[in-house]
Amino acid sequence: MPSNGASWCNIGFTLWADPASEVSTPWERWGDNPYLFNISTLDRVINKDTDTWRNRPNPVDWVATIAVENSGKVTTTGGDIRCQKGQAVSFLLHPFNLAGDGGLKWFELDIPSHSITHGITYDMYV
Secondary structure, three states, X not given: OOOOOOOEEEEEEEOOOOOOOOXXXXXXXXXXXXXXXXXEEEOOOOOOOOOOOOOOOOEEEEEEXXXXXXXXXXXXXXXXXXXXXXXXOOEEEEEOOOOOOEEEEEOOEEEHHHOEEEEEEEEEEO
């Protein structure tokens, strides 16, 4: 994260679900409605070369719960955290209910010229 004047950060999730748009933003949701997942901080930074789902940092603190409905409507509970300026930041997205049925796949997309964000967002503010 950059070292700037921001004190607070917000992690969230958006789906661009506008069928009239010329921009393709694929996503798929299945199982229980709404599909719920948590976002948690981790006990260490993720190593992209060695970590797997079975060998990953442990979740430490809850940050947010995301609900995704069949229609693509997204509701976020929580999400505000203190910014960790000048450091790498890692989060784990994991099912809210490990015994539940469902999942979510999406293509991470950011097209500022079209004001489109599709996927995980991390905003910094004062």
